[in-house]
Amino acid sequence: MAPAKTMFAKLWDAHVVLERDDGQTLLYIDRHLCHDGSRQGFSKLKDQGRKVRRPDLTFASPDHYRPTDVKSVAEIQDDKMRAILEELSANAERFGIHHFGLDSGMDGIAHVVGPELGITLPGISLVCGDSHTATHGALGAFAFGIGASEVAHVFATQTLWQKKPKAMRVTVDGKLGFGVSGKDVILAIIGQISAAGATGHAVEYAGSAIRGLDMEGRMTVCNMTIEAGGRAGMIAPDETTFDYCNGRMFAPKGEKWDKALAYWQTLPSDDGAEFDTEATVDGNAIAPMVTWGTSPENVVPVTEAVPDPANEPDPVRRKTQEGSLDYMGLKPGTPMTDIAVDKVFIGSCTNARIEDLRIAAKVAKGRRAQVRTLVVPGSQQVKREAEAEGLDKVFTDAGMEWREPGCSMCVGMNGDLLEPGERSASTSNRNFMGRQGEGGRTHLVGPAMAAAASVSGHFADVRQLMEGSN
């Protein structure tokens, strides 16, 4: 009998073009996603006078620089942003790649667009010049982020040189409580294993709590693998995955679907497969989480208080925590629910899919935003779906802003920003210093918790807010 293999090993082996004696491996890339920030990769390709080897496998959608208050490129006021979006269209045309421009009705954040159009599928390798590419692993793919030189390399060769990462399994068993989402799961994991806990690893998330998540929740978990230092995150495909993929624009149809499905069912890790590193997290114990510092590992349940760095035994962590608190303007011992927010952002490739908006709307319904709140759907498709369900109305009735899809305040490159000293509750993935604007203070939360902070004006335990409503 063949030795038991992890899903990661199966995915890796299926994409090996050649392996050198030193272990360096040339991997084939099945799908390459690009966005408006991939321009440096295109420039490199042009400088080298090369072509895109497989335009049919290359897909682009503008997201980072796209202002969320316009519907077309022509309306963009800022010359630089407009030029960047025009450049992407021009590059797409020149190299013949798929392009979902603002007039396509399909544009949005690359990591939202890929799965919803069926570009992302189980069993594939996928790269994108963006660190949150691990998102796509939620479908049972090997997906990872790359830099601009690597983007140019994939354009020209459809391959990448890689050293095989180690395999890690994070098992979350149990039943998630009311008001606890995929975001709380991944924040709890990072809080436990640290921001470097998965460095050098491809991470498989397993266990009953993970299997119980819908596809949106799974994507949220895989999305933030990079925040634990992981190269890639993945979840074994199952009926939830197959139902999600079936019928999507670029997904296989008819006989090809049947063949694909038969293959996808062989992907999950074999019983007894060995992982280099294992971690377990108790799913029953996870509460809604809020970050308090400038690394995603600085996280506590909303019921707790800002920790005291003096209690941290690891001197490196202690020092970093002190710096974090200073930047965040917080005192040890402050209950998280006493912290007032200035702005709320519901969006990003972590939490801007339809399920995220549904849960946020449930909390917002019949309440009033106490602070400026931006709701930015992840794609045009999500936006249409939400509008068909009347979610946009729920948000605007609550005094929140309903915007056009893009990265928006996740990275603040499109003009949606925090002012110096302003504090946000944000459903994005990074609370780094200045991430949402110079001097901005970011607290990461799930979509229900973001809506709860918006209608309360401070962090609030969404479970209390929604008591009796479920």
Place this chain on the structure above:
Amino acid sequence: MDAFTKWTAKAAPIDAANVDTDQIIPAPFLSRIRTEGYEGLLFYRVRRKADGEMDPDFILNRDDFKDAGILVADRNFGCGSSRENAAWTLVDNGIRSVIAPSFGDIHYNNEMNNGMVPVMLDAGICADLRRQLHANPGAEITVDLERNVVVAPDGKEHAFTIPAFNRERLLKGLDDVSFTLEQESDIAAYEAKRRDEADWLFE
């Protein structure tokens, strides 16, 4: 890409863990094209105070360290965003090597793709190197890629490893793409096999 054989330079200690690429180069500069250069932008915000003035306490603002060519950092250096601009910013400001217990995976590759040598050494050794640099501001470190050793200010040598594939390319200053294109027959064979066995992947 410039070849890297041996690099001797003043080194600066960066004491914080999890130095992310947003700190190395903040988002507003990412739209700059490569040829514009990134000089003067390294740690743009971190090295300034809230009022925009340079923070005299930030290590790279101090006279002894401002022309450092090597950084000795703590764990998880370059975590976060995939922005290759972070590696460009380091190189354009004279940093050809970063020594740390661990790196963000994407940034690690980005450094090597820009003629830099990221050196992984034990956390204890890194802490000791930082101590030496604090005690002797302006002290030099050598990163010798031919011998795979770091020579510390106290003269001690510390061996390190770097993937052989990247080491070869760094020593010669070669770009991967031309090398990969020489493997064309393997790539074409793989593509043919893929089309055959996994036709569901294609329209």
